[in-house]
Each structure stands twice: as structure tokens, then as C-alpha cells.
Amino acid sequence: MPVHGEIWTIKELFVYPNENIVWSIQIVLYPYLTGLVAGAFVLSSLSHVFGKEELKPVTPFALVFSLALLLAAPLPLLFHLQQPQRNIHVLFTPHFTSAIAAFGVVFSVYAAIVASEVWFTYRQHIVESALSLRKAEGLPARLKGLLYRVLTLGSYDVSEKALKLDERVATVLAGVGIPVACFLHGYVGFIFGSVKANALWMTPLMPVIFIMSAVVSGIALCLFTYIVIMEIRVIFKRPSPWGPERGHPSAMPQRETDIQIIRIIAKYLVFFMILALSLELLDLVFHSYTAKKPYEILQTIIFDRFAFNIFGLQYGLGMALPFLLLLLPSLSIRRAFVASILILFGVFMMRWNVVIGGQAFSLTFSGYMNYQLPIIPHDLDTFKEGLAGFLLLLLLPFGLLWLFSRFLPLFPKKEKLSPLG
Amino acid sequence: MMNWSRRHFLKNSAKALAAAAVPAAAYELLTPEILAAVRKGKGPRWAWVIDATKCVGCGMCVQACKRENEIPWETTASRTWVERYVVTTDGRVLIDSPNAARDGYTKNNPMGEQVPAEQIAKGFFVPKVCNHCENPPCVQVCPVGASHVTDEGVVLVDRSWCIGCGYCLQACPFGTRFFHPVHKTAEKCTFCYHRITKGMNPACVDACAFGVRKWGDIRDPNSEVSRIVRTERVTVLKEEYGTKPHAFYIGLDRIVR
Amino acid sequence: MRSHVFRPLWIALGLLALFLTARALYVPGDFGVHRGDYTYGWYRTGNEDDWKAVQVKHKGKDYCAGCHHENYAKIAASKHSRIQCENCHGPARDHPMDPPKLAVDRERDLCLRCHADLPYRPKVYTGLPGGPIPMKMQNPEVHNPGLPCVTCHSVHTAGWK
Ligand code: SF4
Ligand code: SF4
Numbered sequence: 001m002p003v004h005g006e007i008w009t010i011k012e013l014f015v016y017p018n019e020n021i022v023w024s025i026q027i028v029l030y031p032y033l034t035g036l037v038a039g040a041f042v043l044s045s046l047s048h049v050f051g052k053e054e055l056k057p058v059t060p061f062a063l064v065f066s067l068a069l070l071l072a073a074p075l076p077l078l079f080h081l082q083q084p085q086r087n088i089h090v091l092f093t094p095h096f097t098s099a100i101a102a103f104g105v106v107f108s109v110y111a112a113i114v115a116s117e118v119w120f121t122y123r124q125h126i127v128e129s130a131l132s133l134r135k136a137e138g139l140p141a142r143l144k145g146l147l148y149r150v151l152t153l154g155s156y157d158v159s160e161k162a163l164k165l166d167e168r169v170a171t172v173l174a175g176v177g178i179p180v181a182c183f184l185h186g187y188v189g190f191i192f193g194s195v196k197a198n199a200l201w202m203t204p205l206m207p208v209i210f211i212m213s214a215v216v217s218g219i220a221l222c223l224f225t226y227i228v229i230m231e232i233r234v235i236f237k238r239p240s241p242w243g244p245e246r247g248h249p250s251a252m253p254q255r256e257t258d259i260q261i262i263r264i265i266a267k268y269l270v271f272f273m274i275l276a277l278s279l280e281l282l283d284l285v286f287h288s289y290t291a292k293k294p295y296e297i298l299q300t301i302i303f304d305r306f307a308f309n310i311f312g313l314q315y316g317l318g319m320a321l322p323f324l325l326l327l328l329p330s331l332s333i334r335r336a337f338v339a340s341i342l343i344l345f346g347v348f349m350m351r352w353n354v355v356i357g358g359q360a361f362s363l364t365f366s367g368y369m370n371y372q373l374p375i376i377p378h379d380l381d382t383f384k385e386g387l388a389g390f391l392l393l394l395l396l397p398f399g400l401l402w403l404f405s406r407f408l409p410l411f412p413k414k415e416k417l418s419p420l421g
Numbered sequence: 422m423m424n425w426s427r428r429h430f431l432k433n434s435a436k437a438l439a440a441a442a443v444p445a446a447a448y449e450l451l452t453p454e455i456l457a458a459v460r461k462g463k464g465p466r467w468a469w470v471i472d473a474t475k476c477v478g479c480g481m482c483v484q485a486c487k488r489e490n491e492i493p494w495e496t497t498a499s500r501t502w503v504e505r506y507v508v509t510t511d512g513r514v515l516i517d518s519p520n521a522a523r524d525g526y527t528k529n530n531p532m533g534e535q536v537p538a539e540q541i542a543k544g545f546f547v548p549k550v551c552n553h554c555e556n557p558p559c560v561q562v563c564p565v566g567a568s569h570v571t572d573e574g575v576v577l578v579d580r581s582w583c584i585g586c587g588y589c590l591q592a593c594p595f596g597t598r599f600f601h602p603v604h605k606t607a608e609k610c611t612f613c614y615h616r617i618t619k620g621m622n623p624a625c626v627d628a629c630a631f632g633v634r635k636w637g638d639i640r641d642p643n644s645e646v647s648r649i650v651r652t653e654r655v656t657v658l659k660e661e662y663g664t665k666p667h668a669f670y671i672g673l674d675r676i677v678r
Numbered sequence: 679m680r681s682h683v684f685r686p687l688w689i690a691l692g693l694l695a696l697f698l699t700a701r702a703l704y705v706p707g708d709f710g711v712h713r714g715d716y717t718y719g720w721y722r723t724g725n726e727d728d729w730k731a732v733q734v735k736h737k738g739k740d741y742c743a744g745c746h747h748e749n750y751a752k753i754a755a756s757k758h759s760r761i762q763c764e765n766c767h768g769p770a771r772d773h774p775m776d777p778p779k780l781a782v783d784r785e786r787d788l789c790l791r792c793h794a795d796l797p798y799r800p801k802v803y804t805g806l807p808g809g810p811i812p813m814k815m816q817n818p819e820v821h822n823p824g825l826p827c828v829t830c831h832s833v834h835t836a837g838w839k
Contacts, residue, residue, distance in 0.1 A: 001493040004587075004600035014516035014532070014678065016549075016596030018498040022587040082585020082605040089565040089584050092701045093709055097717045100564035100588055116686040123682075153689070155682030162682065169683055196558060196662055197594035293661075363596045364678035366516060477799050477813070479791035481765050488769050489735050507798060525791030527818070544798025560718050569721030572713065579725040615732035624736050630760040630792075631805050 004082060007382065008374055013367035021359045021371050023080070024385045028355045029393055030076040031188045031210060032348055036397070037073050038181040038211070039218010040066035041114065045174035046268070054264050060121055061229075061410040062222045067114050068400035074107065075393050079384045099191040106187055110180045117173040119151070120166045122408050126151045127158050129407075147407065185214045192354060199294030199365075200301065200358040205283045212276035217347035219269050223262065224340040225401070227333060229410070230258050262336045266326045269343070277319060280350070297365045305368070306357045314353055318346015465638035466574040467612055467667070470646045470655070471548055474672035476633045478503055478546035480525030485628035487523060489613065491603075498599035499523060500551070500610040501625050506676060507531040507544040514676055547677050548633060550625070551576060551597040551610035552658065552666030559589035559598060559609075568607065574667065575612045583607050594662045612636070639667065735769035738762065742770065749834055757836040760805045766833065786818070789827040794818050 005020030044062035047055040078084050091108070094101035119126075130152050133145030186207035192198070193206025287298055302310060322339035325331075356371050374386035383389050401410075486501045487494060499521035507515040515531035526546070529536065557576050560568045567583035570576055578589075583606035590598045590607065601608035613623035617636075621627075626634045637646035646669070649655065655669040658677070712719035742763045743750040753759055764770060766788060767780045795815035803813045822829075832839045 001495045001602045003496055003498045003602050004585075004605070006497065014504075014518075016678075017502045017518050017521035018590075018599040019596045020599070022590050022600070077586075080586070082587070082600055083583060084585075086565075086582070086584040088704075089567075089582060091697070092705050093566045093582070093720070095564055095566045095716075095720050098562045098564040098588065100562075100586060104564070112686070112690050116690075119686055153682070153685040155685060157682055165681070165683055191588075195562070195591050197592055363594060364516070366514070366678055475800060475804065477792055478796070481791065485736055485762075485765070485769075490732075505798075524787065526796060527787055527790035527794045529796050538797040541797045544796075546798075557718065566709065566720040566722070569712075569725070570715075570718040571726055577725060577729055579722055579728070581728070582722060582725070611729055614726070614729040616734055618730045619734065621734065621738065627736060627738060627762055628765055630758075630762075630765075631803070632760070 004381065008372045008385075010370040010372060011362075011367060012370065013362075014364050015362040015367035015369060016364060019362055019369065021356070021369050023355055023359060024371065025373055025387075025390045026076040026080040026385055026393070028348070028351045029390055030073070030080070031185075031192075031214075031355070032217070032351045033069055033073040033076060033393070033397070034185055034188050035210065035214030035347065035351075036218045036221050037066055037069040038185040038214040039216065039220075040069060040222055041177055041181045041218070042215050043219050043222050043265070043268075045178050048171045048174035049178060052264075054261070057261055057411065058222060058226060058265070060408075060412060061226065063114070063118055063121060064404050064408055064410060065222060065225060065397075065401055066218075067118050068404055069397045070111055070114055071400055072393060072397040075396065079389050079393065099187050099194055103184070103187045103191070106180065106184045110177070110184050113173055113177045113180060117170050117177065118408070119153075120170040120173065123152075123155075123166050124158050124163060125409065125412070127156050131156070144407075151407075182211050185211050192358070197363060198358050199292075199298055200287075200361075201354065203283055203286070205279055205286075209276070209279045209283060212272060212279055213347050213350055215272045216269065216276050217344060219265060219272065220340040220343035220347070223265050223269065223336060224344060225398075226265075227258075227262065227337045227340070231333070231337075259331075259333055262333060263331050266331055266336055266339070269340075270323065270326050273319065273323060273343070277315075294365055297361045301357055301361055305360060306353055309349060309353050309357070314346055314349040318342055318349050322346070464572060464640075466640045467553065467617065467636060468574070468639040468646050468650075469550060469552070469668035470635040470637075470649050470671070471550075471668055472633050472635070472671040473545060473547050473677075475631045476503065476546040476548055477631060478505060478522065478526035479630075480522040481628040481630070482548060482625035482634065483521055483523045484525075485624040486610075489616075489624035490611070492608070493602055494523070496602055497521060498602075498608075500597070500608065502549050504547045504549060504678070505531055505544070506547065506674070507536060508542045508676065509536060510540050510542045512542075516676075516678065543674075545672070545674065547670075547673065548625075549595070549597070549658075550634075550668060551612075552595060552664070552668040553610075553612060555665030555667060556663060558592040558594070558662070558664055562588045562592040564588065571614075575614055575617075576609065577611055577614060578607045578609060580604050580606045594659050594664065595666070733771070735771050736762070736764045737770040738764075745774070752834045756834065757803075757806060757811070758833065784826055784828050786826055789831075789833075790818050793827075 003018075003020065005022040005024070008024060009020040011019075040062045043055070044059050044066060046052040047059045078087055081087060090101055090104040094104060096102055126148055130145060130148035133141060133148060136142055136145050189207030189210030192201040192210075193203055195201045284302070287295060287302070322342040325335045325339040325342070328335075359369060360371070361368055373390075374382035377383035377386050377388050404410075480503055483499055483501055483503060486492070487499055490500060492499055497520055502518050502521035503526075504516060504518045504522075505526055509515070515534060515536070517532045529538075531544075553574055553576050555574070557568075557570060560570055560576060563569075563583075564586060565582060565584055567579045568576065568589050569579070580601075585600065585605055585607065587600070587607070590600070593609075598607055598609045600606065613621075613625075616623055623634075623636060626636055635645055635649070637644040639647050639650065641647060642651075649671070650669050653671060655671055656673050657666040657669060658673075659666070706722050706724060708723040709721065712721065712723065739750060739753075739762050746763075749763075753761070753763070766783050768783070770780065771777065773780055792813075793815055795817045799813065799815065801813055801815075802810045804810045828839075830839055831837070
């Protein structure tokens with residue numbers, strides 16, 4: 001009768017009998033998704049809080065995406081729990097000396113902030129849709145109208161004054177949201193950084209490293225999705241499927257504006273990549289310079305067993321190459337697209353190398369554990385913590401984004417944009 | 422000026438002397454049993470004393486523990502286990518603990534390797550168990566209060582409250598925790614709480630015919646464990662993690678993991 | 679304030695109230711901070727009783743002595759005196775009610791757990807009141823391989839059959 005983790009753990013040399021890789025693929029995905037949430041939110045806040053006017057067109061999109069990611073982010077954790085039905089205990093009897101307990105509260109606060117900001121951003125659209133669908137015929141349209149009416153929260157005030165107020169509140173929320181987003185993701189870093197038993201994880205830099213790579217991955221994801229959405233419109237040469245104004249001639253693709261925004265986003269991306277890289281290298285240098293007791297085995301992990309993962313995939317393919325692609329002059333959409341995919345992959349590899357790499361060596365410092373991702377699920381564990389469960393949760397945010405886009409236009413037209421236009 | 426600074430100097434030296442005297446006394450007081458006594462709460466504080474020099478690696482303790490505490494026999498994990506250390510004359514270190522040593526060591530095959538007796542420089546067995554640490558990181562990281570310390574210093578897991586996040590499995594530097602394959606909650610040595618609270622010995626203690634495992638109240642100066650900790654050369658595992666383990670070992674070697 | 683601005687806040691507060699009510703109903707009353715120690719004493723006291731209620735399976739040789747006095751006395755006088763009956767016979771649980779019969783492990787491997795001659799096994803046995811004695815060890819590969827030890831040896835007297 002295998003204990004949890006035994007199925008995908010292959011032990012080498014001397015490993016304690018009870019040790020297994022208990023934090024598997026879902027715990028790789030969990031900080032990844034949380035990071036994307038934080039990154040997308042930071043991007044959406046840049047125009048509000050730091051007055052980055054040039055980013056305004058992507059603000060609502062990044063915000064809604066952040067909400068979609070946010071809803072998906074705790075699910076990997078849930079999939080990974082051995083007693084998922086008890087998840088509410090984290091909020092009912094939180095033990096704040098644990099980073100996971102703190103995560104529960106910070107997450108709830110953050111969710112409230114993001115949801116409110118979405119509401120304030122889209123209030124005009126919601127009210128207008130609710131009014132226009134009031135007399136709608138047919139069940140789908142009536143249901144849609146009902147949903148909009150619920151979403152108005154009973155307020156139909158779209159006077160000039162009210163909209164001004166909306167914008168002010170959204171700005172305040174964006175301002176409050178940034179530290180909370182960093183907090184949220186810092187905590188995720190803290191979950192690892194505070195495990196003193198794990199020589200690879202235990203570093204005070206961990207929370208900061210996680211925040212930086214979070215911002216990088218979040219911005220890259222927005223870039224990626226933005227390009228996908230825009231290119232779909234260009235490729236199919238048809239009006240936007242993303243807003244209620246479908247069929248309207250003004251929704252025809254406008255490619256020229258895209259590349260400007262992409263170049264701006266790319267600049268921020270490069271900036272945060274530099275920060276992330278320097279912190280990660282600092283950590284690496286410190287491990288090897290101070291070379292404490294566990295370093296002997298860490299060395300074999302970093303420079304041997306995970307060398308290809310770390311230097312080839314994470315830094316080479318996921319950092320250096322996209323860095324070049326973004327920095328070379330006259331950035332094209334295609335190059336930005338490839339770069340954003342590479343960055344997303346690179347940050348994912350970073351999570352992988354931290355989570356799986358950190359468990360690749362035994363607490364004995366005399367043995368190794370190799371992880372074998374379950375591909376074909378044959379029971380609940382191998383589904384939840386296998387490739388299938390992973391892909392399901394990885395794609396979920398995109399599904400949610402699509403769902404939200406049915407109700408909230410991701411790229412509102414200038415004149416319809418409220419209150420940001 | 423001169424005068425002032427001399428007085429100042431003298432006064433400060435007196436202070437420094439007093440300050441030096443206090444920590445010196447404090448360090449003397451910082452023996453494990455005193456530290457344990459300072460803990461809030463009265464009554465016993467249980468601790469292990471494990472005499473590794475006497476262990477023959479029969480694994481009877483593991484067998485008894487698994488049966489007493491209903492850890493499925495076919496599970497490789499165990500609340501307690503026995504490790505074998507063999508150092509060859511050419512300096513290689515072989516360590517293993519197949520199936521947590523539930524079947525004992527009956528063959529000379531460390532890590533599956535036949536090592537002739539004349540090539541063995543030294544070798545020994547080390548029983549392992551939860552240290553019931555004074556500052557258990559496993560309890561500190563539990564997000565829901567399922568892991569906790571009792572008044573007697575026993576670290577327990579609440580099977581009805583544990584959400585199975587595995588954080589405690591990561592936090593314990595000794596690798597004592599695992600997920601119970603049936604209950605799906607974090608599992609660990611309970612010091613045989615159901616036995617010791619009835620005045621019995623933990624199952625592993627009874628099963629050991631060699632007197633390797635001793636347990637008792639470290640707050641009671643007359644108990645066997647506090648006498649040994651006070652008067653003999655004992656050590657604990659992985660002290661550097663600051664968890665203050667309460668399993669005191671006799672006869673450990675530096676290669677012990 | 680009638681402004682729409684506070685509506686999300688009211689919803690959040692409503693959810694919070696709902697949450698607190700659910701929490702009060704769900705969390706057991708004995709859950710709390712004990713010994714004034716939130717780090718290590720945040721738990722449900724009932725859990726201690728849960729663990730105390732676990733069935734004792736190994737009853738110890740004094741329990742066996744209640745019926746099997748002869749064997750008990752024999753072992754007590756032998757060099758196996760420190761070995762529990764249940765080490766070889768398995769846990770008594772509620773024997774003789776449940777289980778009515780206990781199996782006995784007659785495997786060679788059981789004896790070898792202590793008596794196989796491993797180079798790093800302590801050579802002296804200090805477990806007896808009479809002082810240290812040499813540990814009886816055999817190389818299982820040359821010492822009557824394949825034969826159960828109990829063919830010639832008597833476990834209860836630690837002597838010959
Ligand atoms: S040995 Fe491990 S499980 Fe036991 S109290 Fe210490 S940290 Fe916790
Ligand atoms: S696995 Fe259970 S006992 Fe361990 S930290 Fe998580 S909730 Fe607590």
C-alpha cells in the first residue's frame with residue numbers, strides 16, 4: 001500500500017523511509033498561477049497608479065484576466081490536498097505561524113479588491129447592458145439581462161459625477177491592490193523560503209524572487225494573450241468577438257496600434273526580467289559562496305541533475321533568448337509573441353526547479369529522489385497530481401477569461417470605455 | 422575629564438562583569454531538562470533516550486509499532502525505523518533502511534552490496550523516531566492547527582482536522598512524517614499516546630529486548646532519562662535546525678544522518 | 679451613505695458575517711489556544727482524547743502470564759527473558775476473545791533478526807541482570823541452511839529441544 005507520493009518518486013542511495021516527493025506538479029502550478037495573478041494585476045495597475053497612460057488600452061483586459069487567474073489560483077492547492085473537502089479549515093482555524101494560513105486571508109482580501117475593481121471599471125457597461133436588455137426577448141438574452149441586473153448591485157447611477165467617482169475608487173483599489181498582490185505572492189515565496197529543513201528553499205530572498213518572477217510571468221502572459229486575441233481578429237478579418245458591439249464596423253482590426261503597446265509592455269518586461277535574474281543569481285552565488293553543509297548535495301542538484309533544467313531551459317531558453325528577442329531593435333509582433341511564450345515557459349521552469357528540485361535531494365543529504373510525472377491517470381491521485389489535472393487547471397484561467405469576455409468587453413472602444421477612456 | 426572617564430570606565434567594567442556573570446550562569450542553566458521544566462504547564466515532559474551502541478538491528482520495534490499503530494504492513498513508511506551504517510576500509514559510507522527495517526537486518530548486504538567482514542571499518546544501527554521537539558517546526562507550519570504539542574510535550578496530529586497539505590512533512594528535518602495511506606492525514610509517532618497515558622511503555626520500548634529505547638519524564642530529576650542526560654555523553658540529531666529534539670542519543674557517529 | 683460606491687463593501691461585509699456564523703457553528707468548542715501558546719498550542723483538546731482512545735494491542739507479557747504461567751515462568755528464567763511473548767506471537771489484542779488463537783512466527787528469519795552474524799552487530803548482550811554475556815550468532819548460510827531453527831532449539835528456554 002503506497003503512501004502519498006511513492007508512485008511518482010524514485011529513490012536513489014539513502015533516503016529516509018518516509019520521504020517522498022509530496023509536493024508535486026500542482027505545487028509547481030500553484031505559485032505559477034498566483035504569480036500570473038499578481039503580474040497581470042500589476043500590469044493593469046500601472047496606468048492607474050503610476051499614470052502610465054500608454055498602457056490604458058490593456059488595463060481592463062489585464063484586470064479581467066487577473067480575476068480569471070485569481071479564481072483558478074487556489075485550485076492546484078485544492079487538488080493537492082489529501083483532504084480537499086476540509087480546505088475551509090484554513091480560514092476557520094487559521095494558524096498564522098504558517099505561511100499557508102496567512103495565504104488564505106490575504107487571498108480573500110485580494111479577491112475582494114480585484115472583484116471590486118472590475119466592478120467599478122465595468123459599471124457603466126453593466127448598467128447600460130442591463131438597461132438595454134430589459135425588454136429583451138428569448139431565454140438567453142433574458143438570462144443575460146438578469147445577470148447584468150444582479151451585477152449592477154441595484155445601482156443605475158451613471159451620471160458624470162458617479163463615473164468620475166468610479167474612476168477614483170478604481171484608482172484607489174489599484175493602489176491598494178499592488179502591495180496586496182506583492183504580499184500575496186510574497187507569501188507564496190515565504191511558504192518555501194521558511195522551510196528551514198530544505199536547504200534549497202531556505203533563503204530570505206525567496207519571497208522577493210517569487211514576486212519578481214511573478215511580475216515577469218504575469219506581464220508576459222498578458223502580452224501573449226493580447227497578441228493572440230488581436231491576431232485572431234486580424235487573421236479572420238472579422239469584427240471583434242469579444243464585445244457586444246460585434247458586427248459594428250468600428251470594431252475592425254487596427255493593427256498599427258498593437259505594436260506600440262506591445263513595445264511598451266516589452267520594455268517593462270525587460271526591466272522586471274533584469275530584476276528577477278539578478279535576485280536569482282544572487283541566491284545562487286550565495287549558496288555556492290557560503291557553501292554550508294548541504295552545499296555538497298545542492299551542488300550536484302544545481303550543476304548536475306538539474307543543470308539542463310536550470311541553465312538550459314530556465315535561464316537559456318526562458319530568460320536569455322527572450323531577453324535578446326525583446327531587446328533587438330524594431331520589435332515585431334511575431335518576435336514579441338515568441339518571447340512571451342519563452343518567458344512563460346522560463347518562469348514555469350523556475351517554479352519547477354524550485355519545487356521539484358528542492359525535493360530532488362533527501363534530508364539525509366546522502367540520497368536523491370527523482371520525480372516521474374504521472375501521464376496516464378489510473379486513480380484519483382494520479383489524475384489530480386498528474387498531467388491531466390495539471391493541464392486542466394493550466395487551461396482553466398483561459399476558459400474563465402473567455403467566459404468573462406462574454407459579459408465584459410476586454411478591449412472596450414475608446415468612446416465606450418468607462419471610466420478609463 | 423580624566424576623572425570622569427575613569428569613573429565611567431570603572432562603572433562600566435562593573436556592569437560588564439555583572440553582565441558577563443549573568444550569561445555564564447544562564448548558559449549553565451540551559452541544559453535540556455531545565456529548559457523543559459521552564460515550559461509552561463506542569464506534570465511530565467516525555468523524552469527519549471536511545472542507546473545506539475546496543476542496537477542489533479532486529480527491527481522488532483518497527484514491527485511492534487506498525488502493528489500497534491495500524492500502519493499497513495505493506496507500507497514502506499513507518500513511524501519508527503532503524504538505519505544501518507557501514508563504513509568500508511576504503512572510506513565508503515553505505516546507509517540503508519529497507520522497508521524501514523520492519524523485517525530486521527538478517528543479511529550483510531548494506532545497500533544491496535555484499536561487503537566482506539574484513540573490508541568493514543565500522544558499522545552500527547541507529548533507531549529513529551519522532552524527536553518530539555521542543556520547537557517543532559512541523560507544528561509551526563501547520564496552517565490549521567491540526568499538528569500540536571500536548572502538555573507533556575508530545576507532538577500529535579488531529580486526524581479529524583488535518584487537511585493533508587503536507588507542509589509539516591516538508592518542515593520536519595528528520596523525515597519522520599508521512600501520509601497515512603488509509604486515513605490520508607499526516608502521520609507520525611505519537612509516543613504511543615494511548616499507552617503512555619495508561620501507564621504503559623510505548624510499543625517499541627517493550628518490543629526491544631536490548632534496552633536500546635528508554636523513555637521518561639525529563640522534568641523529573643530522578644527519572645532514568647534525566648539521569649542519563651545529566652550524567653552521560655548524549656547528543657541529539659541535527660541540532661543546527663534549532664528544533665530542540667527530545668530524543669537523546671548515546672553512541673552516535675558523525676556520519677549519522 | 680446611499681452612494682453606489684459602498685455596495686461592494688456591504689457585500690464583502692455580508693460575506694464576512696456569513697463566514698463568521700458558519701465558523702461559529704462548525705469549529706468545535708474545545709478548539710483554541712492552550713497554555714497561552716499560539717505557535718504550538720493551537721488545537722482541539724478533544725484530539726488528545728481521540729488518541730488516548732486508540733486500542734492497546736500489545737498487552738505485555740504480564741497479561742499473557744494470567745493464563746500461560748508455565749511458559750511465562752520458563753521464559754523468565756531463560757536468557758530470552760527480556761523478549762515479549764508478542765514479539766513472536768503477535769499482538770494479543772483481546773485474546774482469548776478476539777482473536778481466539780494467536781499465530782506463532784516459526785520462520786528462520788525471525789531468529790536471524792538477532793542471531794545472524796553481521797560484522798557490525800554488537801558482540802555482547804547486556805540485557806540480562808546477571809551481567810554481559812556473548813551474543814549467540816550464526817552464519818545462516820553455513821548453519822543448517824533451510825532448517826527452521828525450532829527444529830533443534832527451544833525458544834522458550836533459549837536452549838536445546
Ligand atoms: S522530529 Fe519532526 S515530526 Fe517530530 S516534533 Fe520534531 S519536527 Fe516534528
Ligand atoms: S498535513 Fe495536516 S498536520 Fe501537516 S501541516 Fe498540513 S494540515 Fe497540518
